[in-house]
Amino acid sequence: MPTKKIYKPKNDSEFLDQLSFIRFVSGFRYSVVEAKWPNIRKAFYNFAVNKVAAADAEKIINAKDMIRNRQKISDIIQNAKLCRDIAKEHGSVIKWIAEVKKQSKKDPLLSASIKEEFRRFHGIGETTSGWLEHLHNAKKDFVTYEVP
Numbered sequence: 001m002p003t004k005k006i007y008k009p010k011n012d013s014e015f016l017d018q019l020s021f022i023r024f025v026s027g028f029r030y031s032v033v034e035a036k037w038p039n040i041r042k043a044f045y046n047f048a049v050n051k052v053a054a055a056d057a058e059k060i061i062n063a064k065d066m067i068r069n070r071q072k073i074s075d076i077i078q079n080a081k082l083c084r085d086i087a088k089e090h091g092s093v094i095k096w097i098a099e100v101k102k103q104s105k106k107d108p109l110l111s112a113s114i115k116e117e118f119r120r121f122h123g124i125g126e127t128t129s130g131w132l133e134h135l136h137n138a139k140k141d142f143v144t145y146e147v148p
Helices: 012-025 030-043 049-053 057-061 070-090 093-106 114-118 126-137
Strands: 003-007 142-146
Touching: 012 030, 012 049, 012 070, 012 093, 012 126, 049 070, 057 070, 070 093, 093 114, 093 126, 114 126
Parallel strands: none
Antiparallel strands: 003 142
8 A cells, every 4th residue: 555744734824734635535535635635725725824714615615626515615714714813822823733732741631632632623533633643743744654
């Protein structure tokens, strides 16, 4: 089975891109989502957080090669709004992740884990939050996994 490297996001747009890819892959064939991803990325303004947060779901659903799942599209727009709000409070989503990890390590009994915090995003459940936790806790800048 082929393997793929997934790199830790360096900015909030990359984080929203990864989060959105995970949201689309959940319940769909990986190869279908991957093939459509360049056009999906374009329809979602290259995952520029503020643009996606203000996006019109109907415009996105009608974009070329879009996977026309209203719930997933709505979740991505809501996740962009959450990313925007987190960035307002913490400077960026990436800084927030670092703060959560630091606080969880400092006080593991009273602080939420990064996996628990990832569950606040729409459409992210136990399995996908665990995958995100694995990526963000990796010692390297990437994780390698088998492509389904």
